[in-house]
Ligand code: SF4
């Protein structure tokens with residue numbers, strides 16, 4: 001199996017396990033915890049995911065996020081177009097300000113946070129209530145509609161407030177050239193076939209990035225699809241930066 005087949009298998013697993021994992025990573029549970037003065041498992045998860053981004057880039061988005069998985073599986077099943085809606089990406093920045101600002105506001109107003117990873121989990125297992133399933137699968141349906149309207153990974157590109165934190169960290173680690181997962185390219189052997197661009201689940205202009213020798217796009221989820229689509233081996237994933 002190649003990297004994309006492994007990635008597809010992980011995405012399927014992530015989507016299928018969503019009803020089990022969601023409560024451990026739900027931003028909503030994280031916020032409810034803060035509202036009650038509690039550091040829930042979801043907050044610990046997000047802090048860990050953000051810290052790991054300094055080394056792994058946006059691996060969470062590319063390989064693990066159940067919502068990202070759903071969007072890519074829809075794309076693979078019914079071939080969703082690349083679609084770029086000018087300026088709509090600012091919406092996720094607005095949502096991120098509200099989300100992160102809200103989290104800081106709740107934490108500051110809590111008068112001291114208590115660590116309780118089992119918050120809202122009862123005996124440590126996800127709450128198997130009908131309401132939770134209706135919410136979860138209602139949200140999945142919403143994601144499906146969004147992808148149809150906004151194109152490939154439309155939710156990641158225009159609406160996910162968590163992606164803004166990942167983008168910010170990616171910009172910092174790329175600027176500081178911290179050894180981490182990122183793309184490198186050898187533009188001299190590029191034949192401009194644009195297979196890399198066609199394969200990108202984030203609708204990035206990969207061939208133009210190669211030509212301009214600017215492979216560091218903070219929207220890149222380091223999935224490696226472009227590297228595997230390129231028959232000339234122009235693009236590769238690397239840890240160390242070219243000097
Ligand atoms: S797939 Fe490879 S050869 Fe084709 S345009 Fe992209 S980088 Fe160039």
Ligand code: SF4
Nearest residue numbers: 200220221223224226
């Ligand atoms: S640029 Fe390449 S590695 Fe980055 S998201 Fe697009 S296909 Fe994946």
